[in-house]
Amino acid sequence: MTATKFTPPPNFIRNIIAEDVEAKKNNGRVHTRFPPEPNGYLHIGHAKSICLNFSLAAEFGGLCNVRFDDTNPTKEDVEYVESIKSDVRWIGFDWGDRLFYTSDYFDQLYEYAVQLIKDGKAYVCSLSADQIREYRGTLTKPGKDSPYRPRSVEENLDLFERMRAGEFEDGAHVLRAKIDMTSPNLNMRDPTIYRIRKVDHHRTGSKWCIYPMYDFSHCLSDSIEGITHSICTLEFEDNRPLYDWILDQLNVDCHPQQIEFARLNLSYTVLSKRKLVQLVEQGDVSGWDDPRMPTISGMRRRGYTPESIRNFCERIGVAKRDSIVDMALLEYCVREDLNKRAPRVMGVLRPLRVVIDNYPEDQVEELDAINNPEDPSMGTRKVPFSQVLYIEREDFREDPPKKFFRLAPGREVRLRYAYYITCVGVVKDEQTGEVAELHCTYDPETRGGWSKDGRKVRGTLHWVSAAHSLEAEVRLYDRLFEIANPDGEKDGADFKTYLNPNSLQVVTSCAIEPSLSHAEPGSVYQFERLGYFCVDSVDSSDKTLMFNRTVTLRDSWAKIEKKEQKQK
RNA sequence: UGGGGUGUCGUCAAGUGGUAAGACACAGGAUUUUGGUUCCUGCAUUCGGAGGUUCGAAUCCUCCCACCCCAGCCA
Numbered sequence: 001m002t003a004t005k006f007t008p009p010p011n012f013i014r015n016i017i018a019e020d021v022e023a024k025k026n027n028g029r030v031h032t033r034f035p036p037e038p039n040g041y042l043h044i045g046h047a048k049s050i051c052l053n054f055s056l057a058a059e060f061g062g063l064c065n066v067r068f069d070d071t072n073p074t075k076e077d078v079e080y081v082e083s084i085k086s087d088v089r090w091i092g093f094d095w096g097d098r099l100f101y102t103s104d105y106f107d108q109l110y111e112y113a114v115q116l117i118k119d120g121k122a123y124v125c126s127l128s129a130d131q132i133r134e135y136r137g138t139l140t141k142p143g144k145d146s147p148y149r150p151r152s153v154e155e156n157l158d159l160f161e162r163m164r165a166g167e168f169e170d171g172a173h174v175l176r177a178k179i180d181m182t183s184p185n186l187n188m189r190d191p192t193i194y195r196i197r198k199v200d201h202h203r204t205g206s207k208w209c210i211y212p213m214y215d216f217s218h219c220l221s222d223s224i225e226g227i228t229h230s231i232c233t234l235e236f237e238d239n240r241p242l243y244d245w246i247l248d249q250l251n252v253d254c255h256p257q258q259i260e261f262a263r264l265n266l267s268y269t270v271l272s273k274r275k276l277v278q279l280v281e282q283g284d285v286s287g288w289d290d291p292r293m294p295t296i297s298g299m300r301r302r303g304y305t306p307e308s309i310r311n312f313c314e315r316i317g318v319a320k321r322d323s324i325v326d327m328a329l330l331e332y333c334v335r336e337d338l339n340k341r342a343p344r345v346m347g348v349l350r351p352l353r354v355v356i357d358n359y360p361e362d363q364v365e366e367l368d369a370i371n372n373p374e375d376p377s378m379g380t381r382k383v384p385f386s387q388v389l390y391i392e393r394e395d396f397r398e399d400p401p402k403k404f405f406r407l408a409p410g411r412e413v414r415l416r417y418a419y420y421i422t423c424v425g426v427v428k429d430e431q432t433g434e435v436a437e438l439h440c441t442y443d444p445e446t447r448g449g450w451s452k453d454g455r456k457v458r459g460t461l462h463w464v465s466a467a468h469s470l471e472a473e474v475r476l477y478d479r480l481f482e483i484a485n486p487d488g489e490k491d492g493a494d495f496k497t498y499l500n501p502n503s504l505q506v507v508t509s510c511a512i513e514p515s516l517s518h519a520e521p522g523s524v525y526q527f528e529r530l531g532y533f534c535v536d537s538v539d540s541s542d543k544t545l546m547f548n549r550t551v552t553l554r555d556s557w558a559k560i561e562k563k564e565q566k567q568k
Numbered sequence: 569u570g571g572g573g574u575g576u577c578g579u580c581a582a583g584u585g586g587u588a589a590g591a592c593a594c595a596g597g598a599u600u601u602u603g604g605u606u607c608c609u610g611c612a613u614u615c616g617g618a619g620g621u622u623c624g625a626a627u628c629c630u631c632c633c634a635c636c637c638c639a640g641c642c643a
Contacts, residue, residue: 009581009582009589009590009591010582010583011581011582035643037642037643039642039643069643071642071643072642072643074642075642075643125641128641129640129641132641133639133640136639137570137639138570138639139569139570139571139638139639140569140570140571141570141639142570143639170641171641173641174641176641183571184570184571184572185570185571185572185638186570186571186638186639187638189639192640192641194641195641196641197641211641213640213641213642213643214642214643215643218643234572234573234574234636234637235636235637235638235643236637236643237572237573237637237638238571238572238573238637238638239638240572241572260573262574262636267579273643315580315581315591315592316580316581316591317580317581317582317591318581319574319580319581320573320574321573321574321575321581321635321636322573322574322575322635322636322637323579323580323581324579324580325579325580325592326578326579326580326592326593328579328592328593329579329580329591329592329593331592332591332592332593333592335604335605339604339605340605344602344604370601373600373601373602373604373605374605374606403603405603406603414601415601416601416602417601448601449601450601457601458603459603460601460602460603461602462602484579526602526604528602528604529602529603529604530602531604553602553603553604553605554603554604554605555603555604556603556604557603558603559603560603
């Protein structure tokens, strides 16, 4: 393999861990975790976190757990658990035997809560949700103590036990940490740590009707698992004092260090679960795995490879400032990977019939084509050539603009791996005036696509023998949103206003070379001169081949044409 | 107007007192049977702003400005 070695840039988290290891903190041990809530599908932003946690652990000879943060049964579901597991595996990471659930710790967590109550550091509050909000104060005004704050340890213990036993309805009581209602950090104003939810949990069934809140369960779960560095996103920065407070009060042996980094934003898409759910539920896309979605399953179906995603995550870096990474970098990463591994193939998206007037009507030749010029070990294949061919409609111009060096009346071009042909006639549809067919002559001396006399041709076109071609449907994808930052719009505008109405274009009756007749679902090809395409793993069948365009090739002609048009 | 963060090229991002890495994008050029790939070349006299300390500041100090997050019994 000629894999280009890319040295990841240093980042502040790696630096912190390196120093900790150097200082023999945690006896030099490094243990991270990826803690998704099973309430949605993983997206490229999660991939950043997954890659960060797993590779940091790997780099320092440590381990990384996967832990489902399943403390809110009203929002979570096994469907998500399964998809998350397969996505993490697909991206390329192995959690070994360390797949955990916060719900594994419910008993222990309950005991910790009881301990807090016994120590007078937590109390049962019987205020309503609205009242709790009122008592909390505001950003600029301190809160005030709940009237239930002074309840005795005995009463709290009794009430909490009865909460667990199901004696009260949802919302009747909550368990709160007793910290400081005047703290400028709202998280410290006696945060709720347990609430009543009389619903079944996807793993614990009906065993519990009280469930711990994130702030209480997360730090303790980390501690229970012996996590050394608990990496999370920026919005949890204000929760860190609470994370530390709980671990300090309970005097646990393992007190992980929480470190926050900026979540990923990608241009021309959205990465908030709420918005992605909305797109799925309102039918703007076909599902979580719609190839336009920035979800792992969508990208997989689109033809992205795990390597390209991992590479992307490495290149974007890790820092604390809000940023929007250019989609062009992601596209660069897939092209880089696919260029090395995708077999080349010829496919015509919008066929234009070409008749080679001087080619024997019944003759068929099998011409040699290289499967991947980047990798000779991938060998060659035979491609049939005959009198009637298809070429790409946009490769012919009756009135060619400057710098257009493809086919035009009287002009000679090369058919890749075949012959030089010269356009000698144009047949038009009488009704529409549209070019219906081209007549060309070929030079038998140019077999294979080159000429002994050294004559140069400017253009090389891809083509397919009409009689041998396979029909296929191709989906061309474009950015999901028309503006770079649909997420950044202030509440006034609905992000969906910016959806790109042309993000999906279905092209039927495409003509592709016969070697693709048994293409496997999910396999990726480069259609020469067009882009990378993969066989759709959901809709493609033996009857109808369906391809998704992963990404176009870089297209300098398109750039030139755009520029020329601007100058007019 | 409380608290917590962040400001280095169009976009990411190194840099931690010694004189602005790298990547993507962009612009030129070379090679090319993919207008692909590959290969060269160019691309921040300047680090949100203003002062100050210092022989020397993106790095230290002061003030200011901008942006992000927090008032779920969500995570």
